[in-house]
Amino acid sequence: MTLKTSKRVKKMKPLNKYGKAAVRACDWFVNSQTNQCRPKWDANHGRVPYNIHMPTKSVVQGLNWSMARATYCLVTAFERTGKQDYLDAAKKAIEYAKTLQVMDSKDPNFGAFHEETPQSPFCYPRDGIETAGGFLALYAITGEKELLRRAELYLDWYFKKAYVKAGIWGYWTLPEIRFDNQKPNLTSFGAYQSGAGYILNYAYQLTGKVKYKKYCVEYAENTLKMYYSGQISPWVDMYKKVSLQDGAKHMGLNDDGQGISILAAYQLTKNPKYLKACQDVCDYYAQNEFSRKSHAGLCCVVNFMIETDFAGGTQRYAKAVQKLIKEVLAKQVKNKDKLIDGGFSGEDEVPDWYKVGAKSEEFVVTRTTAYATLALFKLEGVSWGKGYSTVL
Numbered sequence: 001m002t003l004k005t006s007k008r009v010k011k012m013k014p015l016n017k018y019g020k021a022a023v024r025a026c027d028w029f030v031n032s033q034t035n036q037c038r039p040k041w042d043a044n045h046g047r048v049p050y051n052i053h054m055p056t057k058s059v060v061q062g063l064n065w066s067m068a069r070a071t072y073c074l075v076t077a078f079e080r081t082g083k084q085d086y087l088d089a090a091k092k093a094i095e096y097a098k099t100l101q102v103m104d105s106k107d108p109n110f111g112a113f114h115e116e117t118p119q120s121p122f123c124y125p126r127d128g129i130e131t132a133g134g135f136l137a138l139y140a141i142t143g144e145k146e147l148l149r150r151a152e153l154y155l156d157w158y159f160k161k162a163y164v165k166a167g168i169w170g171y172w173t174l175p176e177i178r179f180d181n182q183k184p185n186l187t188s189f190g191a192y193q194s195g196a197g198y199i200l201n202y203a204y205q206l207t208g209k210v211k212y213k214k215y216c217v218e219y220a221e222n223t224l225k226m227y228y229s230g231q232i233s234p235w236v237d238m239y240k241k242v243s244l245q246d247g248a249k250h251m252g253l254n255d256d257g258q259g260i261s262i263l264a265a266y267q268l269t270k271n272p273k274y275l276k277a278c279q280d281v282c283d284y285y286a287q288n289e290f291s292r293k294s295h296a297g298l299c300c301v302v303n304f305m306i307e308t309d310f311a312g313g314t315q316r317y318a319k320a321v322q323k324l325i326k327e328v329l330a331k332q333v334k335n336k337d338k339l340i341d342g343g344f345s346g347e348d349e350v351p352d353w354y355k356v357g358a359k360s361e362e363f364v365v366t367r368t369t370a371y372a373t374l375a376l377f378k379l380e381g382v383s384w385g386k387g388y389s390t391v392l
Helices: 017-032 064-081 084-098 125-142 145-162 191-207 210-227 235-241 258-269 272-287 295-312 318-329 366-380
Strands: 049-053 058-061 163-165 171-173 363-365
Touching (some): 017 064, 017 084, 017 366, 049 366, 064 125, 064 366, 084 125, 145 163, 171 191, 210 258, 210 272, 258 272, 272 295, 295 318, 295 366, 318 366
């Protein structure tokens, strides 16, 4: 089954400034993607960057989830413009992601994704489910059944191996699973796992399988139980209710899909408490500058506000979005070098990990670019795209 193109999509309508910026960002994905060509054989064929240090043009290759976030953008650009280059780039990105999937049915981790390369001995389940989301996004466009089969293989593994009873958390997801019998480096539950909900909603919309709806709503329910007190404040303030461990500050700066996932539960159930929680958090963001502490988080919050207004049928955050989108657009790189032109700058991780002495603004980054691109397509008003949305 493939999803019908949204009624809001009007192909070939002239792009406004937001659409032009989004398409330029997708051009960056196309131009920075690794392409094997004779005689430079390269097993990274189809891989998109994690980040690029602009002064030195040093490239760090993307992880499994990077392929998915790029694919969300590229298939949206294809829908919006009809340009085959975008669909071809999405297909190549997912072809690389296929090399990361365990496809031996006798392997106890059958269906899981290696984290960075086929040699990586572990999987972060939250990253893996994002990767499965990329398969679903491409399937929604092409109808290629193998993409759906592979996505569901991952989901089968995820709920068999990674989704566990976790005390006061309810059912939650393990942060790391090893393939080599070594002890995981990450052992603490984190709020970012709840960002899996919108991908489960996507799987439900594509397959009609009620189990995916159940898991999406279950994540939202447990998230509110742990992190929401009914006051106007971001998720991060709710951490006082539990023993905060790994990734404690992450969700307040970049919710990694948590808000969109709760909105997905609202769309599935129409339970007003889910919408109310999201509106309270967006109210906080509209009144404060908290989101500006994170490059990707700023773009993520704009996405969240747009989606929350749509879900509630309001224009409650329109002014805040218009203000914040100017800051988002200021991050788009303009350069004659196609390797970096059109991407969005800002590395929220420690810059020294990638280049000693570097500054965060010196990197063009897939995470920031993807969130910005999807927000811009939505703001254009004619295309919402596949993947990071409750509206498919």
